[in-house]
Amino acid sequence: MGAFKDLLEKQDIIILDGALGTELERQGYDVSGRLWSAKYLLENPQIIQDLHEDYVRAGSDIIITSSYQASIPAFVEEGFSLDKAHEIFKETVFLAQTAVKNVWRGLSLEEQKQRFYPLIAGSVGPYAAYLADGSEYTGSYHLSEEEFKDFHRPRIQALLDAGCDLLALETIPNGAETEALVHLLAEEFPQAEAYLSFTAQTVSAISDGTLIEKVGRLAQSSPQIMAVGFNCTAPHLLVPLLEKLKQVCDKPLLAYPNSGEIYNGLTKTWQDNPEQNLCLLDYSQLWEKQGVQLIGGCCRTRPEDIAQLAKGFKS
Numbered sequence: 385m386g387a388f389k390d391l392l393e394k395q396d397i398i399i400l401d402g403a404l405g406t407e408l409e410r411q412g413y414d415v416s417g418r419l420w421s422a423k424y425l426l427e428n429p430q431i432i433q434d435l436h437e438d439y440v441r442a443g444s445d446i447i448i449t450s451s452y453q454a455s456i457p458a459f460v461e462e463g464f465s466l467d468k469a470h471e472i473f474k475e476t477v478f479l480a481q482t483a484v485k486n487v488w489r490g491l492s493l494e495e496q497k498q499r500f501y502p503l504i505a506g507s508v509g510p511y512a513a514y515l516a517d518g519s520e521y522t523g524s525y526h527l528s529e530e531e532f533k534d535f536h537r538p539r540i541q542a543l544l545d546a547g548c549d550l551l552a553l554e555t556i557p558n559g560a561e562t563e564a565l566v567h568l569l570a571e572e573f574p575q576a577e578a579y580l581s582f583t584a585q586t587v588s589a590i591s592d593g594t595l596i597e598k599v600g601r602l603a604q605s606s607p608q609i610m611a612v613g614f615n616c617t618a619p620h621l622l623v624p625l626l627e628k629l630k631q632v633c634d635k636p637l638l639a640y641p642n643s644g645e646i647y648n649g650l651t652k653t654w655q656d657n658p659e660q661n662l663c664l665l666d667y668s669q670l671w672e673k674q675g676v677q678l679i680g681g682c683c684r685t686r687p688e689d690i691a692q693l694a695k696g697f698k699s
Contacts, residue, residue: 387503388550388577388610391445392636395500397672397697400446400640400680401439402690405453408435410686422454425472426462429479436483438687440502443694444680447484447502448552449476449543452509453516456538466538473542480504481547499698505552505579506543510561511535520583520616523557523592532564537572544576551578553609555616555682559594562602569608579611579638579678587624596625600632613638616682619667626674636677639668643684664689665696672697 391398408431413424424432432450439447451473459469484502511527512520514535519525527535540551553565562580569576580603582590589595603612612635614625619641626637641664662670668679679697681689 386577388579391500391503392610392677395445396677398445398678399443399690399694399697400638400678401436401442401444401448402640402681402685402687403683404432404435404448404450406683407686408432422450422452422458425450425454425475425479429475432476433479433483435687436480437487439690440484440487442687442691443499443698444690445500445502446505446550446678446680447480448505448554449480449507449548451476451539451543452507452554453513454539455514455535457535458514470538470542470545473539474546477504477506477543477546477548503549504547505550506540506546506548507552507554508536508540508543508565509554510556510558512557513555520555520557521585521591523559523583523590523594525558526560529560529564529567532561533568536565536568540568540573540576544573549577550610551576552581553578554581555583556581557583557591559590559592559599562590562594562599566602566606566609570606574608576608577610578608579613580609581613581615581638581640582617584614584617584621584625587621588628596628597632600629603635604633609635611636611638611678613640613676613678615640615680616642618642619662619664622667622671623674626671626676630675637671637675638678638680639671639676640678640680640682640685641667642682663692665692668693669696 436447456469481504510520556562584590603609622639
């Protein structure tokens with residue numbers, strides 16, 4: 385480990401990638417099941433690799449694995465053994481690594497000199513993603529700290545075993561789960577580097593109502609959490625959220641929101657949001673002024689959006 389720290393120290397703006405599941409859906413693939421985009425790890429992994437390649441070409445400095453919706457219990461419930469579930473998680477890293485290698489080989493030496501070799505972030509989504517009921521937008525679920533650790537431990541181990549460069553603890557809506565993840569890293573994965581990214585529905589708290597100041601202090605307390613911020617959150621909320629976070633945490637900030645549309649977890653549909661009035665690049669330029677270093681997109685953003693970010697910040 386150490387690659388993420390090195391990138392943070394050497395590059396002023398780091399471009400993340402964009403949506404995976406909603407982009408596959410836009411391309412005509414069915415992601416309506418419980419495994420969401422993770423089902424294609426089993427059925428057609430090439431389409432996931434191809435999308436990773438699109439994001440590398442667009443200018444992403446970090447490629448996030450397709451393990452967000454995946455979990456060991458979900459794969460076991462699909463009939464796979466624990467060993468096979470572990471291998472599927474490792475495959476999410478291998479697909480991203482292969483995508484980076486393929487695109488990198490096609491760049492000229494001059495093009496390679498102009499960018500860092502993209503890193504692989506192992507996606508660790510919340511327990512809510514396993515529930516597949518939209519509760520990653522509410523945080524309305526309850527486990528003990530040990531239960532949270534038991535859920536996250538095997539997939540973190542698999543992602544690290546496969547050689548991901550960092551962990552993306554992303555779309556976290558629950559304060560107790562945040563605390564469990566921070567403790568789990570410290571106790572069992574002390575060499576792992578990670579970033580921590582929350583969802584929020586208001587400007588004062590993450591989705592379950594835990595105050596920004598509380599989760600910000602948790603992030604600040606962990607030497608392994610090297611950046612912190614928000615994803616899959618409406619763009620217009622991020623300026624005040626980031627300001628609150630900065631009051632208690634001096635780590636690099638990140639922002640990769642959804643498109644600004646409103647997601648209905650029951651109907652699994654997206655609706656227009658009248659408060660959304662800027663494009664991702666315009667919003668990102670505002671966040672940069674607040675000190676945001678890692679910028680990208682989440683649900684409903686596309687490779688074209690990431691290409692605009694790369695052009696806007698690096699050309």
